Amino acid sequence: MEKYFSIGETAKLHNMSIETLRHYDRYNILKPDYINEKTGYRYYSTKSFIKIDLIKRCKAIGLSLEEIKETMENYDSLESVLKTLNKRKELVNKKLEELNDIKESIEKLENNIKDSLNRGINNIFIKHNDEREMIKYDYSGRYTAEFEINLRHTLIEVEKNHDNVNCYIVFETSYNDLIKEDKLTYTKTMIKLDDISNTHREIITLPKGDYLTMYFDDTIYETKKYYDILAKYIQENNINVKGDFHEMYIMTRVNNSGEIKCLAQIEIQIK
Numbered sequence: 001m002e003k004y005f006s007i008g009e010t011a012k013l014h015n016m017s018i019e020t021l022r023h024y025d026r027y028n029i030l031k032p033d034y035i036n037e038k039t040g041y042r043y044y045s046t047k048s049f050i051k052i053d054l055i056k057r058c059k060a061i062g063l064s065l066e067e068i069k070e071t072m073e074n075y076d077s078l079e080s081v082l083k084t085l086n087k088r089k090e091l092v093n094k095k096l097e098e099l100n101d102i103k104e105s106i107e108k109l110e111n112n113i114k115d116s117l118n119r120g121i122n123n124i125f126i127k128h129n130d131e132r133e134m135i136k137y138d139y140s141g142r143y144t145a146e147f148e149i150n151l152r153h154t155l156i157e158v159e160k161n162h163d164n165v166n167c168y169i170v171f172e173t174s175y176n177d178l179i180k181e182d183k184l185t186y187t188k189t190m191i192k193l194d195d196i197s198n199t200h201r202e203i204i205t206l207p208k209g210d211y212l213t214m215y216f217d218d219t220i221y222e223t224k225k226y227y228d229i230l231a232k233y234i235q236e237n238n239i240n241v242k243g244d245f246h247e248m249y250i251m252t253r254v255n256n257s258g259e260i261k262c263l264a265q266i267e268i269q270i271k
Contacts, residue, residue: 004034004043014052029069030055062088105166112250116215116263122226124233126270127213132206134170134190135199142171142186143221151189158191161198168192173245175268178231184224187244206246211267212239219260223247226266240271 011018024030025042030051032042051072058068067084074080119125135158139150151169158167172188190204212234216226227245234241251263 002045004045007032007042007044010044010048010052014049014056016052016056024055024065027065027069029065029072061085062092109166109251113263116217116250116265119215121215121217122229124212124214124230126210127267128210129206129208129267131208132192133196134192134204134206135196136202136204137189137191139189140171140186154189154191158193162193162195169249171247173227173247175241175244178227178245179235184227192248207243207269209269211269212241213265213267215263215265217261217263220262223264223266230266230268234268241268242271243269 005013007018007021011021021030021042021044025032030048033045033048034043035041036043054072055068058071063071063084067088071081071084137150137154139147141147155167168191170190170192171186172190174183174185174187177183177185188204196203212230214226214230216223218226230245233239245266245268247264247266249262249264252260253262254260
């Protein structure tokens, strides 16, 4: 006579919950071998043990219950099994690419934060940069509702066209306006990405060279005082600069009260 095991015994023998076995029953991939008509208790035979082993193995390689069900229904077709495995492998490879992109984004942010801490917030230093390509957007004039709406549209466009939400927002500000008129004038909005090949917009190349640079960590409404620190340093040390300032945002934080702080850097190329 074939031996039967209760649902609790079966669950314990396979290191799974009773609810999991009930779920497999509802999904029609593992039916009890016997149900007591009086009590409604479910019982499983050793044949079901083999099915459970197969289900666990399939789940271990990431197959969905639907894929497991299909595999069991086509158990005599190795071609069908191979097709399912190849499909799963493609999905895994895609996921690995996504995870690698996430890892690279984390490492870049980590390195930027470490660099800002090592060099010191509000400290002025010279940093050498290679050429950097940026996507240009035709709007400026910060701190207005119109600007914020345009920026949201830009970020949505970047997310859709480049499948990337980890971009850097960069602003160009006028050196002459700051020095001659003590005024902070934003002249360009740019987006920095690792890959900007898929764009119809104008590409701006920031030239290779040495840049006078300073990190700051503050609200977006307090940036003027950091430009003043840089401008004073340039004038007091008779530093020859060329071009305009670039204000690049590295990381934005917000607390539960809605207060915002940004880690950012201001730079200008020196001759």
